[in-house]
Amino acid sequence: MERSKSFIEEEDLTKCGICLLTIETPKALPCLHTFCLSCLQELVKENPEKISCTLCHEEVTVPSNGADGFRNNFFVEKLKERKAIWEMKQKDVNLSCSCCGAMECETVAHCSDCKGFLCSKCTDLHDSIAPLRNHRVFTVKELRSGKVDVGKDMKEEYCYEHKDQLLRFFCNTCGIPICRDCTVLEHSRPEHNYVHLENVTDGQMAEIKQLVDNCKDVVMHADSALEKSDRVKTDLKAALNKAQGMLWRATEYAKAQLLENLQDSHNALSRSLRNLENARCGKIETEQTNLLNLKAKLHNAMEMATQVVKSGSKHDLALSYTALAKTLDELQHTFIIPMNESLSEVEFRRDKTPQPEISLGYIRESKKGCWILEREIGVDGEGKIRGGRGVTVSPTGETIVTDQDSQKVHVYDSDGDFKFSIDTTAGLKPGQTSKPWDVAVSTDDQFFVTDQTPYVKIFTPDGEHLRQFHVKSTDNITSVAMDSQLRGIVIDRKGYLLVGNSTHKYVSKHTLDGTQVSCMKVTLQPNFLATTPENQLIISPSSPNPGVQLWDDTGEPLITINAPPGVESWYPWGICCSDDDIIYINSYDTRYKGGVYSFTVKGQYLGCVTNAVTCAEGLAIAGNDDNRLLVAQYNGNPVKIFCQK
Incomplete structure (x- = not known):
């Protein structure tokens, strides 16, 4: 009876999540949630192509033959049978005969093959029919005694395609x-x-059990993340209430001087707080909804797996194995991102000496988002990176990396999957090597590559060598410096191509057809280049001193960015600048350790983005609101992509 007792303590998989009744003709979605066929047919009527699971909200493509095309969940049918037997045991009630349908006839037996209860007359009739004599028939007395477990102790089952074959x-x-x-x-x-x-069934059972155990850890992390999100939301409410209180006190203080403008300013600031509250709470609630949906999916998959292992036959396990193993394997690798505590940080600051034409104050939002590793590119396979130097992102979201060791430029799509490689040795004389250093991409997806030669190579969007042009010297830009090595390259905010000559320390400006417009002498090797939104030039020398420099477009140096506080070995490499004037710099020392650091365009140090990089060289920024940082790593390391949450 212990099995029967535990039946009602577990999640009832026989109940439809749409109509909330016992499932009729159970159909399973890819997420493993099971519903009535008729309920799914109603959903498909409204959305013939795609529907969403009503429990975990996973979007599902409707099969070509409609709801009938979803997988039959025969195990739920068996659970319904076991539930009916359990209710009969617990309530000691008589069920109607499944054959004649009479309630007044006392049911005396149950046929596990016909899946129904039989009265004495129908039992005799059942036994008299030759094809039914081999069915498994148990007496009600045997069922109530708990000596048999219908569903678990099943005989071999027949094929759904070949009805007479086991x-x-x-x-x-x-x-x-x-x-x-x-x-x-x-x-x-x-x-x-x-x-x-x-x-195979013993191995399948062991694998399913292990996957269930692994998913328990994900449930624990989801619970922890939900608890933290609740705390963040509570702290946010407290901070908002405190800010509103300070705003009101500031209003009272300034009434005498700002009587005419007071209410307008107060209302504007209140709207800002409400908008901030809506935005922050919306983000928190979205994360909470995602976590709850994940938990629903986890619980259902784990419960289904547990029920199959605990109560199903080997055939049940074999029938459910593929879908269960696939779902549980995906779920066990779910990465739970903790709620960003900075969402609760908001305060009101009052102007100390408000004037009639000046507002009462301002709302200061915290912008210190957390950077986390999102994925890596070029780990293995044909697109494996052996010696990454420069990295950039095309207008269509492709990642382009120069691989100095293989003398190629690798191109990956927006999902990070390898597309093709560009052979940078094209156009060289016999015996020459390329060793590409940096790369830039135009709006029409042409690739501009620099290497240890004195000219820039241009490749088509398909990677074919189109042409190349020389970079001329600083002396009236009339002669070619054939001993030059070209390094940093970038397309500035006005559409010009800027190329750094590492040998002779100058940066040349070109139109995209290669025509040289001007040449600017600099005081350090321009090994990596970037530009600010104001089109100021940023130069990184890939050496300890004098740091990273900003130059205006007339050739005048502006500021030098030196090592952040506490960073003993400052060896800046790759650089980039976001649209909101944040400069990011890679640095690593002789032990290949370092990090990515952020500064304002005025040189003020903001913080360390990450230390989880090795031999960090090229650097690029991309994504919505510049929320992706791509870090190229030398010495056989892949490109790392960090996301700001």
Whole structure:
């Protein structure tokens, strides 16, 4: 009876999440949530192409034949049968005969193959029919005694395609149990690999149990993240209330002097606080909804797996294995991002000496978002990065990396998947090497590459060598400095191509067809270049001193950015600048350790973005609101992409 007792303590998988009644004709969505066929048909009527699971809100593509195309959940049918037997045991009530339908006839037996209760007359009739004599029939007395467990102790089952054949094999290729006919017809070798069912179910059960255990940790982290989000929301409310209180006191203090303008200013600031509250609370609540949806999916998948392992037959396990293992494997690798505590930081600051034409104060938002590692590019395979130097992002979101060791430029799509490589040795004389250093991309997706040669190579969007042009010397830009090595390259905010000559310390300006417009002498090696929104030039020398410099477009130096406080070995490499005037700089020392640091365009140090980089060289910024940092790493390391939350 212990099994029966635990039945009601577990999640009731026999209840439809739409109509909230016992599921009829159970159909399972890819997320493993199961609903009535009729309920899903109503959803499909409203949205014939895609529907959302009503429990976890995962979007699902509707099969070509509608709701009928979703997978049948035969295990739920068996759970319904076990639930009916459990209710009969607990309540000691008589159920109607499934054959004649009479309530006045006392049910005396249950057929597990017909899945119904039988009175004495129908039991005799059932036993008299030759094809039914081999069915498993248990007396009500046996069921109430708890000596038999219908559903767990099941005999072999028949194939859904070949009704007279038992399911005795498991097709590893398709991930489903099959019969002997299937091994000859639809699942024949060598296209399909199959084994005896008995040889795989123990391993499947162990794997499912392990996946369930792994998902328990994700549930724990989701609970912790939800608790933290509640605390952040509470702190935000407290900070908002405090700010509103300070605003009101400031209003009272200034009434005598600002009587005419007071209410307008107060209302404007209150609106700012309300807008801030709506935005912050909306973000918190969205994260909470995502976490709750994840928990719903986790609980359902884990419960389904637990029920299959605990109460299902080996055939149930084999039927559910592929979907369960796939879902649980995806869920066990779910990464829970903690709620950003800075969302609760807001304060009101009052003007000390308000005047009639001056507002009461201002709302200061915290902008210190947390940078986390989102993914890595070029880890292995054909697009593996051996010696990353420069990195940039195309207008269409592609990531482009110069690989000095392989003499190639690798191109990856917006998802980080490798597309193709550009051979930078094209156009060289025999015996020459390229060793590409940096790369820039125009709005029409042409690639401009610098290397240890004195000219810039241009490649088409498909990676074909188009042409190349020389960078001329500073003396009236009439002669070519053939001993030059070109390094930093960038397209500035006005559409000009800027190229750094590391050998002779100058930066040349070109139109995109290669025509040289001007040449600016600088005081350090321009190994990496970037520009500010005001089109000021930023130069990194890839050496300890004198740091990173900003120059105006007339050739005058503005400021030098030196090492942040506490950073002993300042060796700046890659640089970039966001649209809100934040400069990011890579630096690492002789032990290849360092980090990414941020500064204002005035040189004020803001903070360390991350120390989780090795041999960090090229640097680029991309994404919505400049919320992605791409860090190229030398010495066989991949490009790391950090996201600001």
